[in-house]
Every structure is written in structure tokens, then in C-alpha cells.
Amino acid sequence: MTDKQPSNGTISRSALRRQREKELRYQTILRAAETLFAQNGYHQTSMEQIADLAEVSTGSVYFYFKNKADLLVHLLTEIGGFLRMLVGTEFRKFDSSIEGFKSAGLVFFKNFCLENPEKVAILFRESTGQSLEVETLRKSLFDQLTADIKNALIQISKRRAADFTARLSVEVMAVCIVGIYERVGYHYLLWQNRSEDIMTIGEDAVDFIIGGVEKLIEDAAAK
Amino acid sequence: MTDKQPSNGTISRSALRRQREKELRYQTILRAAETLFAQNGYHQTSMEQIADLAEVSTGSVYFYFKNKADLLVHLLTEIGGFLRMLVGTEFRKFDSSIEGFKSAGLVFFKNFCLENPEKVAILFRESTGQSLEVETLRKSLFDQLTADIKNALIQISKRRAADFTARLSVEVMAVCIVGIYERVGYHYLLWQNRSEDIMTIGEDAVDFIIGGVEKLIEDAAAK
Amino acid sequence: MTDKQPSNGTISRSALRRQREKELRYQTILRAAETLFAQNGYHQTSMEQIADLAEVSTGSVYFYFKNKADLLVHLLTEIGGFLRMLVGTEFRKFDSSIEGFKSAGLVFFKNFCLENPEKVAILFRESTGQSLEVETLRKSLFDQLTADIKNALIQISKRRAADFTARLSVEVMAVCIVGIYERVGYHYLLWQNRSEDIMTIGEDAVDFIIGGVEKLIEDAAAK
């Protein structure tokens, strides 16, 4: 705490370095936890293993994270943000059209699942059925995703002059779509290791969704 | 040696009663585990708690089940069989038609989810991300469900003279449908407690599925 | 208890048969325990395993033996008696001469060790360091053996008109001899499996003992 601020208002070089090192350590620990949780499971991973992989002491882990669940909470938050960013970007790019829907789906399978299988494992497997705190966070992440999809659906229906909600709760549709993404990713990446086929599979899944959505829009518009 | 075998080859009454009592104890313990796993979570439940709720000693629990994971395995197997029976019955009743599809979906939400929320919690939440053994069993249960749905889809497509597989892998469709059931049940029963609305919600979800399937059949038939 | 004694004083046939069966069961259980203790170790053997091998219920084991230690106590007593009988017979046959000494040694290696390796395991390995009760019995068995040998040594020394005790405590000599028997049996049968060589080895050991004894007799006589 001595050399944080030199006499003038700027931050000293060594303070900056320490800041960087701190951030680096934080990341190293988080990545170690991610790797081990995904690989061996949350309960099968001890704090000591995480510390070992991150090459720090157990005490240090507790300096950066208040407890074991906190590691999962941070990972989950990070993963949730990352996923929303990926999908949201795609929707914005295509202006919430049906094209954006298709594109977002493919981005999910390619840039999320395929490139980050550990995140899939943590989001869909390891964070399931843990403490109340984690489950609450998990719920809120899923709720956000659902809300995003719901909004996109509403925009599309408006554009087509169809009143979606008349025939089907848009929210339920959104929940269904989330369920599809989740199980397809889980099934083909965590259970089977079909990394090479995942894009074809993803296209099929997106087709199923689009097909369903289109049909229901037609029905709604027909009324 | 007194009452096991009367002079003739039949089993004596008291032996039968003991048999019944043994089966009863087994059930009592299994139900206690189910309740506690669903309520507090697998890891938050101790063997002593299970014994207490079942009103037996911890030793007795180990007489009927070889270890804690074994309890989960038995529950999961039971739940998987029950679910397949429910859904399969419905398909058979409607001769694998699209009506059967609708009916099976509703049965899932009514007779499985609504009437057995603990089973939902265990199948979709508590059994996730446990030991390799449990995860393997879980995978096989999901695989069976997927295969059942896949077969139904193939039968329907045959009846309509449409070649489904041309447009979309039937298996992926089946996986999507399983994903929908899973997440809708989880979302509206475990996260929100919408027991009263579950049937309406279930109908919506089934409509989404039917919509998607119909659309894809049309597309396939058009070719 | 009804048909034990017919009106006259003789024992009924069925009572006799039951007597025989009881004795048989007792033996079956004891032999099962002996086998398992020798094979897997006393602590690594459970009462259930013994009951299983003897093809009776655990309850029956407790009818014949008051507890687990009691099994070991009975085995040990039996083994001790058997060993004393073997060796004693030999001494008596040769009239406590140096020939009897030699002969008894060889009988130990042949008729005790070679033909009953399980008894070697139990007497020298499994009964060591158990409860106070077992250790006390073990001590008394060793004491008896020691006393037998001591007496033989005294007789021999008397015959040679040598005063053994002048040079060396006869008891210590006896203890030494017991130690030789014990370790040679343990070393070459339990650690190495030299069943085929055991007689040659035994002869060597007996030679060592005889050599020592002779030498000390000479020394004593010389005085």
C-alpha cells in the first residue's frame, strides 16, 4: 500500500504492474477451475487441485474468490455474458430477422460449443443441482437467454404482421428453443464426441426451430 | 428352518410376510432418498438423513443399497422405466400417429411432471454431473427416450410417404424434442412453480413440436 | 428337547444324529474360519464370509462361538494341542534322547508345517498382536512348548551327567529353539513358498540346534 500513488496524481509503474499481475493471477485461477470442473466435475475437484494447476497456494485462491461456490459463480457469470454477447451480436447484425435467428443458432454451435466445450460442460452440466446460490444464478442466466429469444420472436412476428401470442405463448417457444440448444450441445459434445459433425447437427437443429417458428407464424398470420 | 417350507412345496405365510416387509422397507428407503434428493439435493443429503426419514438405521440402508450412488442409480432406473412406460403406452394407444405424439406429450406433462415433481428434479437436476456411473446411466436413459421418439417420427413420415431423413436427421429432431420436454418441465416446475398452468404450457410446447414436425414433413413431401 | 431321552435310559437315535450334526457344523465353521484367517488375515475376514463359506447363517456362527475372537481362541487351542501331541509323541517314542530331539524337529517341519500351512499362518502370524485374551492364550501355548523342550533338555543333560544349568539357563535355550522353529517355518513357508525344500531346510535348522546343544553339553561336562 506504500507505493500506490506517487506524489503527483498518476499511478506509479510498479503499482500498475502489480495491478496487471493481480488480474493475471485472477484469470489463471479461474481458468484452472474451469478446466478442472469441466474435466473432473465440480465435486470431484478440490481447492488444492485448483491451486496446484494455477501454481498458487490455496490461501491465494481464497484471496481472489470467497469460496469454492464463488468460483463457479464467477465462471457461470462469465460464460453467461459471453454467450449473450455472441448471440446478441448476431441478432443485432441481422436486425432480429429470421436470418439472424438462423445465424445466432449457428454461432451458438460453432463459436460457443465447438470452441469452448469446457464452457458447455460448466453451463449445462457442472452448475446443475448445486447450492441454492448457484441454481439461482443459473436460473437468471437462462431467463436472460429466454428473454432475448422471446424479444427476437416478437420482433419477427411484428414484421410479418402476425400476432404470435394468439396461438402460442412466445415465452414457452423461447424456453423450447433454449432447451433444444442445451440438449443438442450436451448430447453431441459431452456424451458423444462429435466435434467434427457438430455444425451439420447444429444446422439440423436450427432448421427444426426455424421450421417450427415459420409454421406457427403462418398459422398466426392465417387467422 | 421352522416356517420356511411347509411339507408341500409352497412358501409359508410368515415367510411371505417377511418377504413383503423386506420389499416394503426397500421402498420406504428409496422413497426417503427420493424425497430428500429432490428437496435438498443429492450432495446436501446424508445417508443418516435418509435413514432417519425412513426410520431405519444407517446400516439398514447399506443392507438394501450398496452405497449412496446406488440409491441414485436405482431411483434413476425406476424413473426412466416409469417415463418410458407412460410415453410408450400412449404411442401404442394411438398407433404412432401424430395424435399419439400430441397425447404422449401431454401425458409427459400431466402424469409425469405434474404428478411427480420429485422425479423431475431427480431425472433432470440431481442426477446431472455426478459420478461416471450415474452419468452413463443417465445417458442411456436419454438415449432410450430419444430412440423411442425417433422411431415414432420414422413411422409417421412413412405413413405420409415423406422421406424425412432427406431434410433433417431424424435423430437430431428426436434430441431436440427431448430437450424441449426437459427444459420446459425444469423451467416451469422446478424454477417457477406453475403447477396449475403446466397443462397449458405443455400444450404450447407440444404445439411447437407438432408445428415443427408438420412443417418439415410438408417440406419433405414437397420434394 | 423333547426326544432326548426315551423312557429307558439310552439316548434316542435322532438325538444321536442331532449330536453328530451339531459337531459337524461346529467343525465346518471352525475350518471355514481357519481357511479364511490363514488366507486373508484375521482382520480382513468378516463373520459373514465365514458363515458363507461354512454355508450357515451369521446367527449360527454365534450359536457355536461366542464372538470372533472366540473362533481364534478355539483354533489356537486346537493348533497348540495338535502341535504338542505331535512333538510330545516323538519325544516319548525316543525316550527324550538327542535322537528324539532330532526326530521331533523333523516332525515339526513335516507333519506340522508342511501338512498344515494354514495352522502355521494362524499360530505364527494371525494370532499375533490381537486382543489381550488371544495374546494371553498365545503366550501360554508358547510357554507349554518351551516347557516341553526344557524338560527334554534337562533329561538329556542328566543322562550325560552334565549340569546344563551351570553354563546356560535351560529355559533360555528352550526359548531359542522355539524361536528357531517359528521363524524358519514362517520364513520358508509363509514368505517364500519353499514347500519342496522345507525338509532339507528343516534338517539344517535341526542340525544347528543339535550342534548348539551338543557343544554346550560338552562344555558343561568338561567342567
Place this chain on the structure above:
Amino acid sequence: MTDKQPSNGTISRSALRRQREKELRYQTILRAAETLFAQNGYHQTSMEQIADLAEVSTGSVYFYFKNKADLLVHLLTEIGGFLRMLVGTEFRKFDSSIEGFKSAGLVFFKNFCLENPEKVAILFRESTGQSLEVETLRKSLFDQLTADIKNALIQISKRRAADFTARLSVEVMAVCIVGIYERVGYHYLLWQNRSEDIMTIGEDAVDFIIGGVEKLIEDAAAK
């Protein structure tokens, strides 16, 4: 990072002190286990008792030793090394002569048995008939002792220009001698508490051994 490495390459004082304290704790725990194993027996001693006597927590015991058997393994290794050192030193001092033999024997009874009865209890009683791992270690310790004695015997026979092996396997002789030491120590210290007489008894035992050896050397030389 504060006091681990001062600017130069040496280890700081406080790091040294911590090192010492760690070694001290290790010793305290090991000594507690030794005391309790010798006093109450290995199986009758719980990890909690050891922790209590060492005035640490059970967790600490597991920090220093991987499990209960590991404690016994460490004790046994330590005891084996100590014994070999004692006896070996004596042999070297007397240049593997018959005098060294005598001296080594007395050292065994005085500096090993008399001064460390707990070690006698653990080496000859508590380590017997435990797990495979312990029994293997035990065997290797006895094998080493046997080999040491065997070598000494060979040297002596060479010096006397006698071919020992002609009459008697040297190895068997060594095994006999080990057996004598073992049983005499066990008999007079663990069973009877003859601490005051142990030296006289030890001399007797050594005399018996020397007597035997001399006789056999004479026999061998005579041929």
C-alpha cells in the same frame, strides 16, 4: 514471499524455524503413534487417539502421513534402519569376527530391546499379520537382517578356513539366529517384563548361538 529467500541464496531464519517446527510435528505424531501402537495395539488405536496424544488435529495427522498404515510403514522403516545401524556398527567395529558376533548380540538386547521396548513391540508384534504392504516391508526388513548375519557368518568361516556351506546352509543359520533374537526379545520383554535380567538372558542366548556356530565350524573344518 517475504522471508523465504533473502537477497542472497540462503534460507531465511523464519523459514528455517518453520522447517524445524514441521520436522518436530512429524516426529511428535510418529512418536505418539509408536507409543499407542506398542501400548494398545495397532487396531485398537484410532487416528483420533494419535492426534490427541500428539496434540494436533486429525487433519494434521493426514497432512504428514497419507493414512494409518502409512504411520506403521514409517515406524517400521525407521525401526529397521535403526536396528541395522546398531548391529552393523558393531560388526564393523569388530571386523566381522566371532567377537563382533557376540558384541552385536549384546547390543541388540541392550541398546535395541532394553532401551526401546516399544520398538520391539512394533517390529515383532504389531506389524505382524497386517496388510500386504506392511507384511512385504516386514519381510524385506527381516531379509536385510538375515543377509547381514549371513555375510558375517561367511566371513568368519573364511577366516577359519572352513567351508561352512558344506554342512549347513548359511542362510538357514542366519534365519535361525534372527528367530532366536526375535523370540527371546518378545518372550522376556513383552510377555514377561524381565528388563533387569535381559542382559543375562541375552548373554545366554548369544552363547547358544556362538556355541552352535563354533560347533559347526569345527565340524566343517574337520572335514
Place this chain on the structure above:
DNA sequence: GATGAATGAGCGTTCATTCAT
């Protein structure tokens, strides 16, 4: 006498968390 289900004290072990240095 025989059975085997039931008991429950007891033990070894783990591991998240703390804290003196």
C-alpha cells in the same frame, strides 16, 4: 437350533476454510 435382517457405535478419511507468519 437356525435364520438373516437390523442395529449403531465407531472409524478412517476428506476437504473447504482459516490464519499466523
Place this chain on the structure above:
DNA sequence: TATGAATGAACGCTCATTCAT
């Protein structure tokens, strides 16, 4: 800040023993 030894509650599990039938 960082360390890592220390803690101790908690848990899964075993198994000798009992006892109602």
C-alpha cells in the same frame, strides 16, 4: 499479498453382534 500448515466438522461406510421369528 502470498503462503501452506492446521483445523475439525462432517460423512460414507463397515461389521461384530443381537434378536424376533
